[in-house]
Amino acid sequence: MQKIYPNGFKALDDLTFGVERGQIFCLLGPNGAGKTTAFEILTSKIPKTSGTVKLEGKELSRELYDVFNETGICPQSNTLWESLTVEEHLRIYGHIKGLSQNEADEAIEYLLEAIGLVEYRDRPAENLSGGNKRKLCVGISMIGAPKLMFMDEPSTGMDPLARNKLWNLIKNVMKGKRGTMVLTTHYMQEAELVGNKLGMLINGRFAIMGTLGELKKKFGEYTIAVHEIENGFSSLQIEILIQSVLSRAKRHMAPEEKGIVFKVFF
């Protein structure tokens, strides 16, 4: 897909990717790289300039209703009704997703527990903290176990405990390999923990895409740091010894006077 704004700014430049069922694709990149633009095209919030978006094999521009019936979206901004309670939000979206009363009851209990909002179930959205509003939006996007889930920075504003709960929830939801998720995040730990495939956007294009192992293979390195060489032993002796067992270890500048650092590229 491609997105060019009327002022000529190319936000997305021939962006091409696919996500297999059961996988989580993490869209990464610095501010302004095009993550949210891509997200908003995928969720049909804004139109693309050219290209094709197929979800579950259906062309988004032609079969929007069919596709979105089985889609959960957590946008970057919290979209909540201020006067409705946490439970009322989940119940409304559960009914929109076609859950029966019993199914909705079960799903609500599970999600309240999983996202840590049990004690806030009767609280109106306007009285929730920023982090709890975010949790509720995540819960809304997951109710009804949609086949496709789009999460735009879902953990923003959450404390570390809540983030951990969210990651566990995502892993549990994806356990059955029925769903597919596209997630944007600024937390690299989040991407490492939940992402099956990662794509890093720079200036509207993928600078790199692949599994964590593939990314590290391309850009990673090992560092061996010997922190203090005792008297009577030289750094050259250390270098010879290390290179005798690991010939690819190359000496690097030492961060401290008495130390020695080696880099080993993949």
Next chain:
Amino acid sequence: MNFSGVFQMLEEMKATKQIKDFSIYTTTLEQIFIKLAKLQRKHE
């Protein structure tokens, strides 16, 4: 890559007080991100 050999050797050197300490670590995703994010700034 023979990292087990390097570990063993450095552990022995530490035990015999030839070195005080050592560490071995790999690049994090955050470091890869920072490396690539700098490209964006260059283009802006």
